[in-house]
Amino acid sequence: EDKVVQSPLSLVVHEGDTVTLNCSYEVTNFRSLLWYKQEKKAPTFLFMLTSSGIEKKSGRLSSILDKKELSSILNITATQTGDSAIYLCAVGFTDKLIFGTGTRLQVFP
Amino acid sequence: NAGVTQTPKFQVLKTGQSMTLQCAQDMNHNSMYWYRQDPGMGLRLIYYSASEGTTDKGEVPNGYNVSRLNKREFSLRLESAAPSQTSVYFCASIEVRSPAFFGQGTRLTVV
Numbered sequence: 237e238d239k240v241v242q243s244p245l246s247l248v249v250h251e252g253d254t255v256t257l258n259c260s261y262e263v264t265n266f267r268s269l270l271w272y273k274q275e276k277k278a279p280t281f282l283f284m285l286t287s288s289g290i291e292k293k294s295g296r297l298s299s300i301l302d303k304k305e306l307s308s309i310l311n312i313t314a315t316q317t318g319d320s321a322i323y324l325c326a327v328g329f330t331d332k333l334i335f336g337t338g339t340r341l342q343v344f345p
Numbered sequence: 346n347a348g349v350t351q352t353p354k355f356q357v358l359k360t361g362q363s364m365t366l367q368c369a370q371d372m373n374h375n376s377m378y379w380y381r382q383d384p385g386m387g388l389r390l391i392y393y394s395a396s397e398g399t400t401d402k403g404e405v406p407n408g409y410n411v412s413r414l415n416k417r418e419f420s421l422r423l424e425s426a427a428p429s430q431t432s433v434y435f436c437a438s439i440e441v442r443s444p445a446f447f448g449q450g451t452r453l454t455v456v
Binding site for chain 2: 270332
């Protein structure tokens with residue numbers, strides 16, 4: 237059965253901390269892995285990864301894919317309260333795009 | 346600056362009523378998707394359409410039907426709503442090697 241698993245489910249940190257979110261998958265005909273941030277409404281796109289070992293960065297956020305381990309991590313350095321959100325991992329395969337359950341990140345001042 | 350337009354934004358139904366959620370995209374994408382999101386959970390795929398004229402079941406298709414009317418539009422129908430279908434529904438469109446773009450969501454309550 238195709239699946240996407242994220243860990244941890246929930247994370248509480250203080251401003252300035254660094255966090256690492258994990259995503260693992262088991263799918264056939266893998267095409268891409270995507271990270272989204274969801275606050276109150278629709279998910280907003282962060283990264284799309286298709287090749288192993290190539291880090292993508294945007295400000296304090298970075299992500300990398302490991303196709304051998306069937307996993308990806310999302311790092312956030314120097315967290316801020318505005319980073320509080322649900323972070324969703326999605327995997328595109330064949331014609332489908334399925335999501336993990338998400339990691340809820342809460343950043344306190 | 347439209348992207349993916351989803352209607353309605355909110356809806357309250359009585360058990361057994363029917364309704365159709367509409368979704369339209371103006372990005373000329375081939376693939377369109379319907380998801381539901383329940384509290385504390387990620388998005389679960391209901392149905393998807395890889396191209397105009399085709400539709401396929403996702404993870405949680407029971408109780409729903411879909412129509413890919415043309416390349417732009419993909420509708421989701423609840424024939425006989427049940428309280429278990431209370432959820433937030435998202436439509437998305439995607440092209441190969443591009444990220445999915447989402448509509449703003451429909452908050453549906455079935456009483």
